[in-house]
């Protein structure tokens with residue numbers, strides 16, 4: 001018997017939602033934003049704060065540090081110390097700021113592609129170079145080409161590696177040995193590894209992610225970890241995240257950067273929402289993970305039955321990565337546009353995620369089951385009409 005309701009659709013139109021800013025009859029299953037209300041425990045914390053009525057400047061209290069430290073110790077096996085943890089308003093603002101502070105213009109930042117498209121913006125908009133290291137894709141499975149990665153990290157112009165762990169859009173949880181091998185290479189070539197772990201709490205039931213910083217001593221030494229409750233608890237609009245850096249010298253430099261960029265201070269709800277999520281949201285999150293897993297199984301059944309497309313099996317995130325290699329002549333943008341035009345289903349074209357994503361589609365399944373079924377129906381029709 002479930003305690004929380006993920007089944008009832010919530011009308012989000014009229015709320016200035018980026019995802020739902022669409023034409024009548026369209027169905028958005030693109031941006032990584034869930035259509036579920038936040039856990040009642042979080043809503044209560046935010047409403048209690050709102051009721052107070054005075055929304056002046058805030059500080060970061062001890063309970064915020066304790067919430068992160070205890071959650072990562074108990075659920076993910078990473079021991080963080082308070083001195084290494086910094087509040088920031090978002091993972092992407094933090095990554096951009098870290099790139100500006102720790103690398104120089106025209107230096108390389110390595111990414112493993114296909115990867116979260118906004119990583120490109122963080123690097124290019126700050127005048128640094130993107131060095132794409134394409135993942136190997138074989139028999140429906142992704143892995144890292146370590147020879148290519150070593151070549152990229154060994155270049156004198158390479159200053160940073162930007163990891164996505166678990167990896168959006170392929171849904172992969174990197175294992176400890178893989179992370180440890182990456183850490184050894186970063187240490188060998190003096191490259192800082194920024195690990196974006198925003199999706200870490202959305203794993204299939206029974207599956208756990210390994211934080212990069214606890215995969216090995218080398219990983220710990222070179223690591224900057226970005227974490228947040230916003231993906232798993234659907235709080236993106238509240239703008240609340242954290243950066244954890246074990247090395248004190250690196251931490252001090254990053255902290256000055258985050259302050260200089262004015263992204264190290266919380267709004268009136270940021271602390272309350274994060275503390276409630278990590279201290280009271282456990283049961284909701286367990287139910288959500290089961291619900292998303294069932295959604296994934298329903299989606300897999302439909303997608304597997306569509307000729308010429310196949311679903312890449314991932315164990316994390318609520319984003320499905322669909323291989324349309326046999327179909328996507330002229331690129332997945334064309335296919336995604338066709339599906340949107342013919343059926344109203346709005347999903348993401350794999351091209352946005354860089355090298356290796358050209359013939360894939362990304363589908364967000366974090367919605368009530370009835371909405372998912374509608375989306376899958378549209379996907380099937382759209383692909384049939386494209387053929």
Ligand SMILES: Cc1ncc(COP(=O)(O)O)c(C=O)c1O
Pocket residue numbers: 032089090091092093116164168196198199228230236241
């Ligand atoms: C890998 C990854 N990092 C960061 C973000 C966004 O983080 P924030 O909203 O905290 O800037 C997303 C959102 O989809 C994401 O997928």
